[in-house]
Amino acid sequence: MVSQREVLTGKHLMQGDVACAEGAIAAGCKFFAGYPITPATEIAERMARRMIEVNGMFVQMEDELASMAAIIGASWAGAKAMTATSGPGFSLMQENIGLAVMTETPCVVVNVMRGAPSTGQPTEGAQQDVMQSKWGSHGDYSIIALAPASVQEMFDLTIECFNLAETYRAPTFLLADGFTGHLWERVVIPSPEEIKIVERKKPVVSPDKYMPFKPDEDLVPPMACFGEGYCVHVTGLTHDELGYPKTTDPKVQHKLVNRLCEKMRKNANRIVRTYESMLEDAEVAVIAYGIPSRASLNAVKKARESGIKAGLLRLVTVWPFPEKQIEELATRVNAIVVPEMNCGQIVREVERVAKETPVHLLSKIGGELHSPSEIFEAIRRAAGI
Amino acid sequence: MTVIQEFEKHPLAKYLRAERFPHIWCEGCGDGIILHCFVKALDDLAVDIDKFVVVSGIGCIGRAAGYVKCDSFHTTHGRPIALATGIKLANPKLTVAVLSGDGDLFAIGGNHFIHAARRNVDLTVICSNNFNYGMTGGQSGPTTPLDSYTTTTPYGNIEHPFNLVHLAAAAGSVYVARWTVLHVRRLAESIKKALRKKGFKFIEVISPCPEIYGRRNKLGKAIDIMKLYRQISEIRHGYDPAKAEITREKIVVGEFIDIEKPTYGELLQKQFIKIQQKLSEG
Amino acid sequence: MRVEIRIGGFGGQGIIRTGLILATASCVFGDKNAIQSASYGPESRGGRCKSEVIISDEDIDFPKVEQPDILVIMSQEAYVGYVDDLKENGILLVDPDLVPNQRKDLKAKIYEVPAAKIAEGLGKKIVANVVMIGAFAAITNLFDVGQMKESIKRNVPKAFLELNLTAFEKGYEHGKNIITVKAS
Numbered sequence: 001m002v003s004q005r006e007v008l009t010g011k012h013l014m015q016g017d018v019a020c021a022e023g024a025i026a027a028g029c030k031f032f033a034g035y036p037i038t039p040a041t042e043i044a045e046r047m048a049r050r051m052i053e054v055n056g057m058f059v060q061m062e063d064e065l066a067s068m069a070a071i072i073g074a075s076w077a078g079a080k081a082m083t084a085t086s087g088p089g090f091s092l093m094q095e096n097i098g099l100a101v102m103t104e105t106p107c108v109v110v111n112v113m114r115g116a117p118s119t120g121q122p123t124e125g126a127q128q129d130v131m132q133s134k135w136g137s138h139g140d141y142s143i144i145a146l147a148p149a150s151v152q153e154m155f156d157l158t159i160e161c162f163n164l165a166e167t168y169r170a171p172t173f174l175l176a177d178g179f180t181g182h183l184w185e186r187v188v189i190p191s192p193e194e195i196k197i198v199e200r201k202k203p204v205v206s207p208d209k210y211m212p213f214k215p216d217e218d219l220v221p222p223m224a225c226f227g228e229g230y231c232v233h234v235t236g237l238t239h240d241e242l243g244y245p246k247t248t249d250p251k252v253q254h255k256l257v258n259r260l261c262e263k264m265r266k267n268a269n270r271i272v273r274t275y276e277s278m279l280e281d282a283e284v285a286v287i288a289y290g291i292p293s294r295a296s297l298n299a300v301k302k303a304r305e306s307g308i309k310a311g312l313l314r315l316v317t318v319w320p321f322p323e324k325q326i327e328e329l330a331t332r333v334n335a336i337v338v339p340e341m342n343c344g345q346i347v348r349e350v351e352r353v354a355k356e357t358p359v360h361l362l363s364k365i366g367g368e369l370h371s372p373s374e375i376f377e378a379i380r381r382a383a384g385i
Numbered sequence: 386m387t388v389i390q391e392f393e394k395h396p397l398a399k400y401l402r403a404e405r406f407p408h409i410w411c412e413g414c415g416d417g418i419i420l421h422c423f424v425k426a427l428d429d430l431a432v433d434i435d436k437f438v439v440v441s442g443i444g445c446i447g448r449a450a451g452y453v454k455c456d457s458f459h460t461t462h463g464r465p466i467a468l469a470t471g472i473k474l475a476n477p478k479l480t481v482a483v484l485s486g487d488g489d490l491f492a493i494g495g496n497h498f499i500h501a502a503r504r505n506v507d508l509t510v511i512c513s514n515n516f517n518y519g520m521t522g523g524q525s526g527p528t529t530p531l532d533s534y535t536t537t538t539p540y541g542n543i544e545h546p547f548n549l550v551h552l553a554a555a556a557g558s559v560y561v562a563r564w565t566v567l568h569v570r571r572l573a574e575s576i577k578k579a580l581r582k583k584g585f586k587f588i589e590v591i592s593p594c595p596e597i598y599g600r601r602n603k604l605g606k607a608i609d610i611m612k613l614y615r616q617i618s619e620i621r622h623g624y625d626p627a628k629a630e631i632t633r634e635k636i637v638v639g640e641f642i643d644i645e646k647p648t649y650g651e652l653l654q655k656q657f658i659k660i661q662q663k664l665s666e667g
Numbered sequence: 668m669r670v671e672i673r674i675g676g677f678g679g680q681g682i683i684r685t686g687l688i689l690a691t692a693s694c695v696f697g698d699k700n701a702i703q704s705a706s707y708g709p710e711s712r713g714g715r716c717k718s719e720v721i722i723s724d725e726d727i728d729f730p731k732v733e734q735p736d737i738l739v740i741m742s743q744e745a746y747v748g749y750v751d752d753l754k755e756n757g758i759l760l761v762d763p764d765l766v767p768n769q770r771k772d773l774k775a776k777i778y779e780v781p782a783a784k785i786a787e788g789l790g791k792k793i794v795a796n797v798v799m800i801g802a803f804a805a806i807t808n809l810f811d812v813g814q815m816k817e818s819i820k821r822n823v824p825k826a827f828l829e830l831n832l833t834a835f836e837k838g839y840e841h842g843k844n845i846i847t848v849k850a851s
Contacts, residue, residue, distance in 0.1 A: 073470065
């Protein structure tokens, strides 16, 4: 149970990054390691001030490689742990994101996306790291990523990221963007008892019977942490259910890696969350995630006013990809419009799932948001008007 | 009697995961000796093994984490200190030791080493220095001596090696020592001392790699390398680590640095008490 | 009803704080929705700086100002940069001393508020933005004065609260005077 000091119950005007930090604290985050980077720095700054107040730990590491490694260590030491960064740092973290995947370490990584590649546009928002969050580290694996579209969601979805990370023992990403991270908006923080918090599943057997990487039916193994007497060995090498390296046995690799992927696929129904607006009779669907979903909603309303049956499917969960929802939607609309702040990333997934239904990308890079009228025009074109 | 039953007769067996043996190290490798000295130190100190964590990186000695019977983490290449920092800071009740190699700690992981030393995080770092990347077949690394032959310096090494004890001291370590694997008793004592002390402690252990580095540089068998250590090593406690460069003629060993300095954890605790007091006063 | 406001000036004038005070008054102490976004160059001080606030009775979907209904200008550079964006017959609050060259052909309701001069009179030029907020409140009727004062309390350091509240009052008075003069 978290205390009043951890949850700033009430109505606030808050910056997105700050709301993210407060969400983490409300979720029970007790360890933050990070490295300054625009436009995510305010998260670290807030954590530096707040963690000590809530008996948590903040450390500024020497780089993002170290930040990611430190939160993995902290998670195994029993703490709910988070780091926050933007594209350049996210690239550095990929190495140990792979380690977190392989060792099934619950942790939250916030990426406040900015214009890229490379140093790109530090102060401008973007959605260019969506595929990187899915495939950025080497190998086959699966992760969870949520995309907030408001400051309120910077708070709410950070809590959800922690809950999902702890439930499925995987690095979980909050894919925010520089615009939302720096936006100030009202946040309503509920009382502690109204906030749903998930704690990690612990072993119910004695240490001599415990197999650290033997999954339950949900494909998630219960997690004993360091110092709890379970004598756990953790390695980034391919390992058996005891956690011991077995690097040349094809069966061990097969079983482990397939389970790491299957874990999300099998639980997708429980993980995936989408919002629908005006889709019941829609002929054109806009599929959006993150900040462009707001202009999309406005555009859909405009389209309705002008007699076009348009609707919006907003992806709160980006990974695992909401395949079922989109597959079903594609069968009943004539066209799909996908606005994203990149050169076209999620649109490929939509095309894959939508099959025969025409999918139109509305790409926007440079830092400006899609305007409602741009999306409205795209809807009009897609409707053939 | 099964192999495991045989194994468990060893007085230090309770600190090792019997089912993980035999180990992967080559004949004559020094890593087994280092592991022995390490568990000997744990035994002598009667450490609470349930509160003890070993972290290692990638490389031959990196496998040691999987042999010690306690909570242990075999991390990505170069990152054991960063990961160990997270463990120690998140749960200060745990004692955390890092066992890794010269390449892991000082090439790919060099930045983490100097910053953890600067922060004075309470960690004991033991480096097995065998002057090359043994596991990948003997490439040159940050400690490879000038003119030495490795697979990536086929015409002789033209890079100047790090003097690890000097680096560790300059970065702020509160305890810096160097031994060879010939100095088993002193090494075990040194590990004990480091484990009892608070702050960032560093022990370099010169360790033979007869099969890979030794063969290519015509150093002879493990026993010859041990003889060489006896011949050229010189114990000089309190010696200036800046002058303790390893040469073909001399390896200065001993305790170079042993100072007191508040640790990251201690300073944080002070700050914590101050802030909590302020908060309770409203 | 959605009202779009843009405040322009240079870094160091408290432009972003001004936006935050307006937004806080509306959505924390008032029951409207509000949103504030800012943009500025890489320099911490001196560069062009703008803060945009949207206030609405309904949920705010698109979070950016497309065409401001109200423009508050506190530097010549911001004037040049933003004045064309103002909605036709929109409201322009401008500090004439900071913007010596103004267009004559502008189709807008123009209110000149010598905020910097009034603030200087109070001994602290730094509160010019709060003087402007006072005038803003008087001229637009978008805010409840009590809620605005609460918002100022929330957004300025304690040590300077009295000064800021005085600055607000002075600005408010000035705003009321302008309206009276315009009406007569």
